[in-house]
Amino acid sequence: MGEDTWTAVDEYIARQLIGEDAALDAALQSSAEAGLPAIAVSPPQGKLLHLLARSIGARSVLEIGTLGGYSTIWLARAVGQDGHVLTLEADARYAEVARANIARAGFADTVETPEYFSWALQRTRSGGLIVADNVIRDGAIVDPHSENPGGLAARRLHEMLETEPRVSATTIQTVGLKGYDGFTLMLVD
Numbered sequence: 001m002g003e004d005t006w007t008a009v010d011e012y013i014a015r016q017l018i019g020e021d022a023a024l025d026a027a028l029q030s031s032a033e034a035g036l037p038a039i040a041v042s043p044p045q046g047k048l049l050h051l052l053a054r055s056i057g058a059r060s061v062l063e064i065g066t067l068g069g070y071s072t073i074w075l076a077r078a079v080g081q082d083g084h085v086l087t088l089e090a091d092a093r094y095a096e097v098a099r100a101n102i103a104r105a106g107f108a109d110t111v112e113t114p115e116y117f118s119w120a121l122q123r124t125r126s127g128g129l130i131v132a133d134n135v136i137r138d139g140a141i142v143d144p145h146s147e148n149p150g151g152l153a154a155r156r157l158h159e160m161l162e163t164e165p166r167v168s169a170t171t172i173q174t175v176g177l178k179g180y181d182g183f184t185l186m187l188v189d
């Protein structure tokens with residue numbers, strides 16, 4: 001059992017619980033055509049973000065790392081007509097692709113994209129959720145000798161969480177069509 005099985009299971013979950021979705025499928029297709037890397041969240045992960053946002057009645061969402069806007073569309077669908085999603089993308093070319101995908105999905109007025117973001121926690125209300133994706137990185141998080149920047153960042157995040165009294169957090173390992181990775185879920189008290 002390995003990556004082929006993880007991918008097949010993710011595809012089964014997506015077929016059974018998500019189905020075809022014109023706007024999301026178009027966002028992935030146009031991202032691939034524009035040469036963006038295939039590192040968006042998987043469909044089940046996108047739906048998880050959507051359900052988490054809905055479950056806390058989120059009307060205001062901050063996303064760091066838009067890529068082609070795939071996860072942004074999932075989040076925009078969760079916040080309702082009067083809600084908004086603030087999404088930050090460092091690469092201007094990716095942001096252009098995302099802008100078109102988000103507009104095609106009908107959320108041009110829901111999603112705003114400023115240039116920089118400094119400190120998520122100070123902007124998150126009590127009862128709000130912060131989700132950090134890609135924190136396991138094939139196990140790099142537990143390898144003190146790893147020079148994988150994502151692994152180092154994930155270790156720093158966990159060191160901060162150890163001493164941050166405002167946040168209750170857990171990290172879940174995942175396998176799927178994106179391989180072996182995981183996410184950290186943080187509830188702001």
Ligand SMILES: C[S@@+](CC[C@H](N)C(=O)[O-])C[C@H]1O[C@@H](n2cnc3c(N)ncnc32)[C@H](O)[C@@H]1O
Nearest residue numbers: 039040041065066067069070071088089090091
């Ligand atoms: C894994 S991708 C995001 C995938 C996207 N959330 C999705 O699921 O569709 C990470 C993105 O973060 C962007 N990024 C990296 N560092 C950043 C920063 N400091 N500020 C904003 N975006 C950043 C990268 O350019 C890349 O597009």
